[in-house]
Amino acid sequence: MKRHEPDWFSLAAGLLFTVLGVVFAVAAANGWAPDGRWVASGTLIALGAGGIAASVAASRREQRQQALAGERGEDWPSDPFA
Template sequence: MRKHRLDLFSLIAGGLFTVIAVLYLVAALNDRSVNGRIVVPVTFIVLGVGGLAGAVAAVARRGRPDREE
């Protein structure tokens, strides 16, 4: 199988949604409720940080163009 580059944003988004799913599953099993006023903003913040990290990683991967003097 051919190797591919790490997609940082997809990794962070997948991990975030897995954590949210486990959080809701554990809350349901323990007869608790999850406060959506906290989960939704934290989700958006983590996705934003993941997007920025992915963009920075992509720019760093490309490298800087040589300066012409």
């Protein structure tokens, strides 16, 4: 597998579920449960932040590739809705 540009959604989701998994396993082993409100809000915030970060990164990548294509004199199809 080659190294690629960071996938920020994957990072946010990965950290979220790693933390949740560890917390759940420790909580189950010790007989307690984390507050559901914190779990739900944390999950939504992490996924939303990851999605935003991924969108911003994709937009910047698009602009960068468009600029490089312009320097080479090539056409780069841009997305008018981006």
